[in-house]
Amino acid sequence: MNAGRAALAAALISLAVVLQASVFDAFAWDGVVPDLALLVVVGAALVRGGEFGMVTGFAAGVILDLAPPADHLAGRWALALLVVGYVAGRVRQDARPGTTPNATTVMVTVAACSFVGSSVFALTGIILRDPAVDFGELLQVIGISLVWDVLLAPLVLPVVMAAFRRLEPAR
Amino acid sequence: MAILTPERLNRRGRLEHPEPGAPKRPTAVALVLACAVLLVLDLTGPALTPARRLLGEVYGPLESAASTVARPLTSTADWFQTQGALRDRVGDLEAANAALRQEVATAGFDRNKLAEYEGLTAAAQNMGYAVVPARVIGYGASQSFSRTVTIDAGSEAGIEPDMTVVNAAGLVGRVLRVSRSTATVLLIVDADSVVGGRVGSSMEVGFVHGNGVLGHAGRLDLELLDQSVVPAKGDTVVTWGSSKGAPYVAGVPVGVVDSVYSSVRDSTQRARITPLVDFSSLDVVGVAVPSGTRSDRAVIDADGKLK
Numbered sequence: 516m517n518a519g520r521a522a523l524a525a526a527l528i529s530l531a532v533v534l535q536a537s538v539f540d541a542f543a544w545d546g547v548v549p550d551l552a553l554l555v556v557v558g559a560a561l562v563r564g565g566e567f568g569m570v571t572g573f574a575a576g577v578i579l580d581l582a583p584p585a586d587h588l589a590g591r592w593a594l595a596l597l598v599v600g601y602v603a604g605r606v607r608q609d610a611r612p613g614t615t616p617n618a619t620t621v622m623v624t625v626a627a628c629s630f631v632g633s634s635v636f637a638l639t640g641i642i643l644r645d646p647a648v649d650f651g652e653l654l655q656v657i658g659i660s661l662v663w664d665v666l667l668a669p670l671v672l673p674v675v676m677a678a679f680r681r682l683e684p685a686r
Numbered sequence: 687m688a689i690l691t692p693e694r695l696n697r698r699g700r701l702e703h704p705e706p707g708a709p710k711r712p713t714a715v716a717l718v719l720a721c722a723v724l725l726v727l728d729l730t731g732p733a734l735t736p737a738r739r740l741l742g743e744v745y746g747p748l749e750s751a752a753s754t755v756a757r758p759l760t761s762t763a764d765w766f767q768t769q770g771a772l773r774d775r776v777g778d779l780e781a782a783n784a785a786l787r788q789e790v791a792t793a794g795f796d797r798n799k800l801a802e803y804e805g806l807t808a809a810a811q812n813m814g815y816a817v818v819p820a821r822v823i824g825y826g827a828s829q830s831f832s833r834t835v836t837i838d839a840g841s842e843a844g845i846e847p848d849m850t851v852v853n854a855a856g857l858v859g860r861v862l863r864v865s866r867s868t869a870t871v872l873l874i875v876d877a878d879s880v881v882g883g884r885v886g887s888s889m890e891v892g893f894v895h896g897n898g899v900l901g902h903a904g905r906l907d908l909e910l911l912d913q914s915v916v917p918a919k920g921d922t923v924v925t926w927g928s929s930k931g932a933p934y935v936a937g938v939p940v941g942v943v944d945s946v947y948s949s950v951r952d953s954t955q956r957a958r959i960t961p962l963v964d965f966s967s968l969d970v971v972g973v974a975v976p977s978g979t980r981s982d983r984a985v986i987d988a989d990g991k992l993k
Contacts, residue, residue, distance in 0.1 A: 533745065536824035536836065537753040541760030546828030546900045546966070564707020573717045577724070581738045582745040583870045584826045584834040586862060589734050590724030592830075597717050601709060608708050633829055640831055643729070652898075656828050 520563070520682050527555045527675060528575045532582055547656055549663040550629060551671065552579055556596050557603045557628050558675030561616055565604020572600030588645050595635040599628045621672060622665060629664035633657040735863070742840075742865030750838045750868065753823035815935055816979060817852070817972035817986045818843050823868070833876040833900060835859075837971060840867045844979035848933040850925075853971045856939040856962035857881070857925060861973065869973070874940065875904045875965050883908055883940055883959075886922040890915045894923065894940055894959060900966045906941055906959035917943045917957050935974050 531551035539548040552575040560568020576593030579585060606624045610616055616624070637653050639645075727733045753760075820843070824836035839845055841864045851858040851871050859873040874881055877898035884891050885908075892910035899905070908923060917923075921943040927936025941959035948955050977987060 529745070529748070533748045533752045535827060536745075537749040538756040538760060540825035540827075541756075543825065543828070546825075548825075548827045548829075550827075550829065565709035566707055566713060569709050569714060569717055573720065576721075578741065578745075580724070581734070581741040583738075583742045583749070583863075583865070583868055584824050584836040585738075585830060586826065586832045586834045586870065586872060587830050588725055589728040589737075590721045593724060594718070594721040597721060601714070604707070604709060636829065637831070639725075643725070645831070653831075656831070660829050 517682075520567070520679070523678060523682060524555075524559060524571050524574070527559075527678070528552060528571070528578060531555050531575070532578050536582070536584065544659055544663065545655070547659040547663060549667045550632065550660055551667070552576075552592075553596060553599055553629060553632050554625065554664060554668060554671045555675055556600050557625055557668075558672050559679055560600045560603035561607050561621065561624065561672075562676050562679040564607055565601055568600030568604040569597050570600070572596035572598075587640070588643060591636055591639045591643075591645070594639060595632045598635050599632040602631055603628055622668060625668040625672065626661060626665050629661045630657065633660050738863060739865055742863070742868055742870070746836065746838075746840065746865045746868030749824045749836055753821075753838075815974040816977045818845060818975050818979070818981055818983065819970060819972050819986065820845075820869075821970055822968045828900070831898065832878070833873040833896070833898060833965070834862070835871050835873065835968060837869050837871055837973075838867065839973060839983070840864045840869050842866055842982045843973075844975050844981040844985075845869050845973050850933065850935045850938065850974040851971050852938055852974065853963055853968065855964070856941070857934070858963055858965075858968065858971050860933040871971075873900075873965055874906065875900060875961065881934055881940060882926040882928065883923045884926040885910070885915075885917045885943070886924055887918065888915055888921075890917070891926050904961060904965055905944065906961055908943070908957040908959050910955055910957070913953070913955050916946055916955060919943055919945065923959055 556572040559571040576596040579592040580589040820837040820839035826834040849861045862870045875896040879896040881894040883894040895907045923940045925934045941961040944958045944960045
């Protein structure tokens with residue numbers, strides 16, 4: 516991972532976390548805001564592959580876990596976004612080499628990653644008894660965040676993917 | 687080592703060329719282990735407090751700036767309320783109006799009673815709390831299942847962990863941790879929050895639990911210590927407070943009794959409380975600090991003056 520790419524990832528993640536906490540809360544749907552950090556991780560993994568996706572996911576998760584106003588156990592979002600980075604990386608890996616993923620593939624990947632990410636986070640919460648929430652509310656939150664992520668993906672992902680692609684060294 | 691060889695046989699017996707950028711197994715294992723380490727560190731002790739504080743110092747000012755810049759934009763959300771929501775609102779306001787009219791009719795009696803109580807309270811406990819005003823600059827997302835907010839006042843404004851946060855309507859929550867310019871507040875509707883509460887009319891004490899829901903469905907749950915007392919609908923619940931006012935100062939209104947139900951399983955009386963504060967639209971809040979606290983901003987003192 517070169518320094519430019521790492522700096523770009525750090526800047527995008529920071530922007531996503533700050534927007535998620537301070538701007539999008541005004542447009543929250545039942546308290547659920549779009550997972551911008553997750554979209555950045557998906558974009559990074561689709562362009563650069565699973566290795567980079569997992570590292571980006573881990574870093575984004577740690578920031579989400581520790582930056583205010585987070586109060587859940589640290590490491591839960593890190594694990595969830597790590598898995599997201601892996602899943603999105605697999606999509607790129609399984610696509611025919613040399614082709615860029617088309618729009619449908621990207622949207623399906625976002626939907627799958629959103630579901631997997633929120634679910635992993637919720638499941639770790641249930642296992643570690645972090646906050647006690649019932650199953651119905653949990654499914655509702657996962658569903659709403661999936662809709663949010665799919666709605667925002669066409670706006671966010673092209674920018675993120677273009678930014679990462681620009682930094683890709685010529686092979 | 688087999689897992690590090692550049693080419694290997696896959697399950698179908700074909701020779702597999704490693705994709706550029708595919709995750710290497712050692713990296714994946716290291717990252718998962720790092721997550722586990724974080725979880726264990728946070729579960730077992732306060733080892734991550736410095737890290738949380740550091741990120742608070744970095745991201746607090748950023749959130750503060752983003753919130754300020756976006757305020758003209760975010761406030762437009764109120765304009766796009768649906769007609770149904772507005773109609774509900776009119777209904778609510780009409781009901782509130784009727785209740786207030788009724789209150790005015792009995793105000794004389796209440797005022798005399800209040801004057802007595804006030805004299806008593808002032809003499810008995812000169813609380814002497816000043817209030818540091820602050821604005822909410824960040825909401826914890828529902829995806830995280832915990833109800834916390836960031837406010838734009840921190841240790842420089844004289845705020846410390848375990849201080850009470852209020853707004854004009856009533857109790858908001860308590861301070862969990864502070865950075866230089868921001869603080870994280872646990873709302874009382876969080877599923878993990880417990881507040882010592884006292885029913886205003888009977889002075890009975892109990893514990894108020896949150897249910898983790900922010901909006902109109904947000905309710906608190908009051909569990910009374912004395913099972914023989916049944917609180918009446920409409921009774922106000924206030925905090926009973928603890929020594930030195932940490933984490934909650936005494937006498938702050940929390941909510942109004944909405945309904946009473948008995949739990950058959952553990953044979954307890956419980957009351958459902960409607961909180962006085964609208965947690966989904968918090969903006970200006972105040973943090974109760976001891977009188978005479980040094981702060982980076984004007985502090986509303988216990989006698990109502992601005993210092």
